[in-house]
Amino acid sequence: MSDRVRDDGYDDAIDALAAGEGYYLACPNGHGSLPPRHACPHCGARELTETALPETGTIDSCSTLHVATPAFADDAPYVLAVASFGAVRLTGQVRAEPGTVEIGDEVAATVGESATTGDRLVVFELR
Numbered sequence: 001m002s003d004r005v006r007d008d009g010y011d012d013a014i015d016a017l018a019a020g021e022g023y024y025l026a027c028p029n030g031h032g033s034l035p036p037r038h039a040c041p042h043c044g045a046r047e048l049t050e051t052a053l054p055e056t057g058t059i060d061s062c063s064t065l066h067v068a069t070p071a072f073a074d075d076a077p078y079v080l081a082v083a084s085f086g087a088v089r090l091t092g093q094v095r096a097e098p099g100t101v102e103i104g105d106e107v108a109a110t111v112g113e114s115a116t117t118g119d120r121l122v123v124f125e126l127r
């Protein structure tokens with residue numbers, strides 16, 4: 001583990017995701033956002049409700065990174081994807097061989113560690 005300063009809103013959300021209890025923040029107008037937020041980024045509503053993240057999401061876009069930034073140097077090559085989970089989109093590493101991941105694939109979100117720094121990050125597993 002790194003000695004990165006803990007960011008409560010973000011780390012609480014990662015803790016919950018790691019425990020299989022991931023959540024997002026829903027506003028009264030049906031928008032979703034990821035913690036930490038004090039207001040809806042779409043409409044500014046301040047009544048945000050923690051809502052369970054759907055068990056699976058769908059990959060919207062993905063790309064294979066062969067050369068990564070120093071923080072992820074030892075992770076490369078890896079597949080980075082954006083996936084929709086209901087009202088929110090998550091970005092994460094896909095635990096799959098490059099070339100085997102396609103847009104529309106169903107994934108579950110969990111928490112893994114960077115092979116480079118040991119920092120926790122969002123990981124997708126193909127379903």
Ligand SMILES: [Zn+2]
Nearest residue numbers: 027031040043
């Ligand atoms: Zn909103």
